[in-house]
Amino acid sequence: MEPLAKNEPEQTGVPEQALASGTESQEAAVVEQASPSVGCILRTARESMGMSIDDVVVKIKLAPRQIIALEADDFQVLPETAFLRGFVRSYAKLLQLDAQPLLDALPGAVVVNTVQAKVEEPLPTEKTSRRQNINLLSAALLVTVLIAVFAAWQNSTPQQPVATIDLAASDVASLPMPDQVEMLVASEVSEVIDVAASSPVVAPVSMVMSASTVAAAKTVSALRLVFDKESWAEIKDQSGKVLARQVNAPGSELRVEGVAPYTMVIGHASAVHLFYGEKPVDLSSYVNAGSDVARVTLE
Known part of the structure; x- marks a missing residue:
């Protein structure tokens, strides 16, 4: 008996990649035909608001041929892309439309899909908890060392002695009053003059107030x-x-x-x-x- 022949795919002569690209182009064309064009959206919005092309010309100061070209999607007869986007933005504002989808649908427009990245916070694990405890203990130990160093420095700083004078009540009572001081000074001066006249002074034994000091007093x-x-x-x-x-x-x-x-x-x-x-x-x-x-x- 002859072995059964395996079923093999028929060779059509067309690469699979070319078939796939052709399929994608057809799907894109179908989607493009399903969604209304920029000009169709502008024209439909204008007609729903009951405005004529002349009304639009008066409002946004564009030429009638430019309005007709926009609604017919005939962008080749219009100025370069920068002016074209300005025309569409002004027309959409007049018709109270969102201009961004229309600008994205223009030829040569680059649509940027903004994907918001979700930042997930890592869940606390036993390792991270241990690390946090170590950091807290280290900070507490550092503060304790600083306090101890400051206290040692305070104790090692020599304190300046403060001179105090203790006066008993009897000493305070025995202090001379201003009138008594004047009388004592006068008597002491007279005694000093008598002693100086009788005998020479070898060395000053006690402090004697001068005449100017007495006068000032x-x-x-x-x-x-x-x-x-x-x-x-x-x-x-x-x-x-x-x-x-x-x-x-x-x-x-x-x-x-x-x-x-x-x-x-x-x-x-x-x-x-x-x-x-x-x-x-x-x-x-x-x-x-x-x-x-x-x-x-x-x-």
Whole structure:
């Protein structure tokens, strides 16, 4: 018996790739015939809005032949692609159409399909959790070391001793008052003069105040002003330093100390009582004629 012959495909002489490309071209042609063209969409929208070609010319300022060419898909008679896209965009805006699909359907248009990439976050695993724990522990250890170093540096920095003076109540009570100081200075100066006249001084044994220091100490004095009415007062000392410059309320007192001579300007002087070294000073002789302001200078 002869073996049965295997069924083999008939050789038509046409490559399979050519057949496949021909099939794709036919499918594309069918799809292209099924979808309306750019011109057809524009014409249909214009007619549905009840507009004529002349109405469109008036609105978008294009020539009638350009409108007719757009609706007939005769793009070869129109200007280059940039102007053509502008014509289609203006026409679509007038007809209240979305211009982007029409621009994508023009000849030579490149359609870019935007694919949004989905970024998937990796699920936490045991390895990533362990790594996060290690990072947290490392950060905590670093902070602890920094705190310890700072504390050690603070402890190693030498502290500057602060001098303190402890005075008992009896010592404070025994301190001389200003009047007593003046009396003691005068007596000490007289004693020093007597000792110097009787015997020569070999070496200074104690600190002796000079005559200028004594004079300066004696010129320090106090002023006291008592106000029966609201009054403004300005007081300056020998150097021109302002000791007081303020408005004083009725019934208040103002006390200042400084180096004479004093220069004062006192408002409402008739209602002010001035005491210099607790001795009253008559301000009536210092008041200017026609005003109640006294300008006083006390030596």
